[in-house]
Amino acid sequence: MWRVLARADEILQLILNELNNPSSFVQVSKRTHEFSQDPYVRATYFLVRYGHIQAFYWALGRGKLLNEKVIDILLNSGAHLSRYLVQCAMHHYFRTQVPFIKTRWVRTIPLPVFSYFLSIAARMYGDIPVAKGEDDGSILSLLLKQSRFPSEYRAAKWEQVKDVVEKYKFIPFSDRDPMMAQFPLVLAIEPRLLPFARLNGFSMDRKYRNFVFRRMFEKPAIMFDTRADEIVQNVRELSRLDPDMFLSRTVAAEICMEAKTNEPAYSALKRLNTDGVLRFELASVVHELIKLFLNTRSVTSTYTANALRVLYKDFPSEDPTVRLVMLLTVFLTEPLPVPSSLSATSETSPGLGRYIEACQEDIEDLGLSPLTRKDMTDILLSKFVPERFVGILEYARSVVKLDRSEMKEMLTDVALGCLEIGCKGRMLKRLVDGFDFLGDIVAAHIVKRYRISIDDLPPSEDEMACRDYEAPLCADFMLRARALFGLEEMTAAPVLPMPPPGQNPGDAELAADENMDVELGQSDEEGVLDDGELSRDADNEDLGTVGQDTLSAMIRKDEMMPIRRRRYHELYTNYHDSIGKLPYPADYTQVGTWILSHYGPRSAPAAVVRIHALINQNYAVLQHQHYSTEGNAVARVPTTLKHFKILARLGRSPSAVLISEIEDGAEFYFSEDDYLSQEELTRGVVPGASSKRAARKAKAAAAMASASSSAARLALEVKWETSPTPGPSTLSASGPVAGPSTPRQRTASLSMSPHQQQQQVQGKKRPRRSVANAVKSYVVPDSDDEMIADGRDDLLVRFAKTRREETNLQRWIKHLAVILKEEQKKYNEKKRRVHAAAPPGSKVKVPKTEFHKSLATALPRLRRVDRARREKLYGADVPDEDWSESDADEYQYRTTRGKRRKVEAQD
Known part of the structure; x- marks a missing residue:
């Protein structure tokens, strides 16, 4: 019988240990209530539920359950009782504020029980300091505040700190205690404390690794000669005492970023690499770090350039990417002014000559000379080359000694290479405007190289290939920048968010119920830190990833970021930390936007760019043509049915721009073949010369055409006033001045200048007045035309109800319905x-x-x-x-069939 009861008690104990709030369970029956009154059951619950380190903290919060026997059982069972816990309990019990405890906690304990608890603590630790600021946590916090001072200037000496951990058994007793997060920093400052902390039950988690080593290498407030030796000694000692604590590649890269400003830390890192303490080669970290700046804006920063030059001199490399980054730091960070005119040379501009000399000195100092034409092409193709790139061109001409033909070939390669770099539109514009021969070359290359047909796309059955397909032009680099930026922030430098000393890490606290005598647990909103939120912990041998952040920036993030807010990690960076990682320049023009503006909306290059922008969902290029520029009317690239077929093949949503254009009355085309000539589509020829001389001629012709058009309109207005017949006869399709009947002719008519249109009208015979009076109009303007207004000729309105033409909108609806x-x-x-x-x-x-x-x-x-x-x-x-x-594309109007009447069958 007693075995059955013992087994039942074990089951009840297991059930209680799993309940967060077993107060309701113990009231189910008299048996469970009597079982819960046993001091051993209560002590076991705290030990199993919260562990040996936090058992006393949670037991002190249930004053109605704690008595002398429970305290003795907890101590005899191995519950940890530190002097720091006793000091905090005394402060809180006698109404002194404890920052991280907001509930009643020990105030629920009866005075006799609390006195018994204090007597046991006095026997263990003797005279206990109780004054504010004299507790063990304050001593260690003071050590952290003075960690950047030399050892002899610190108020907390080594012997005092050692006694706190070894003799008085210091260990953070609650997850809500800020010292739980700051205690690893104490071990980073004094690694000799780690063996004593382990005896107290503390284990250094690997998620603290980067946080600890950052503080080891932190730049001190006062520089002293033995700083590098102190860092090396601490790293060696901590790595010896705990194999899981080693310097990662992430922290090493952050230290390298401060090679110029934090020389003791960088010197200590090189010594550790030479002595073989590091688990990786520092040269590989340096080379990978330098490569990261090829596609980020920070390569134009003087601070970055100085740091990378120090690293490159210590760890030279033959890697072409490393070489290119170092060349960019030379040409893009030189502070000397450079003229903006492309015709400037070092002979005509003294400032340009000084710029060339300064760049040559830096290149020779880094050992990067001599440069080749390929090096100059790669430099010019960088996304961060400013508009005033005349200095780089002059360097290629005067130092690299490129002749006229080689310069022309280099400029051609750069112009064609800029097409696939979405943010190089501003530089491409300068090149085409400055060198006349590039305009036609770029247009022909766009049409021949980048024209896309439906057969070029992956089959619709291959959903993965359709989803991953990207057109080479008009890539949305802004969207890519956000995606890459977020990925880098998540993976580059995983850190543990730590609150500063004295900050309350959470609002969730204990909720003791002093009215329940039989309470064994309560609803605690536990603030236990989730490993997933604190740090993306890696495998045992994961050496970390390399990022561009500096050591000081990461320490600032660790200190400022509130606890349990890992998802807001990027909010705690300053402007320069974030803006320097962007993979596009500060001032840019999209290549697709420039092509639309330069070659015109009804050109072969514009048609190709429109398809690429639709595939890549680049709304900045798609919506650019909807805004008028320089007071001119809006001219749009025609929308074609081919656009919808391409999007249907890829399964991508059509842009709202397409639908709005159709609603606005866009003319229907099956493809660009309907409004472009075969010569434009095969050779990429753009109507009109792209040179400055041709542009001036076109401008003069436009001015003359405008003047002629004004005169013609004035004469026409006078004629209308004297004509006895109103204007409908001039709109007649059967008359001699009928407009173009086919889409090709209407397009050609729209592309004519007013002067040409006037000449075309004047070239035909004018009918006599009697004929004009007799001719009636049988043409109804397009139903989308807003010229049909109230008060028009009744004859036109009556005729419109009997004759109906298919509009562009109806043709779009008909063909889109087929695709659907x-x-x-x-x-x-x-x-x-x-x-x-x-x-x-x-x-x-x-x-x-x-x-x-x-x-x-x-x-x-x-x-x-x-x-x-x-x-x-x-x-x-x-x-x-x-x-x-x-065949005439005229709607044949059909009336709906009436409903059949049901006729009852006759007998």
């Missing part, structure tokens, strides 16, 4: 395949592509717009559907 049907058909086939391959009885959801979902939403919207416009033109009785089946 094809997408629905492919979706149904895919759905059948997936359901056939799925296990019987399982429900598998087959998602639609983004293109399918977007077009299914946009097409009804276009239909509503079309119906509203037809109702405005033809009246409210317009039918719901139109068909376009004739």
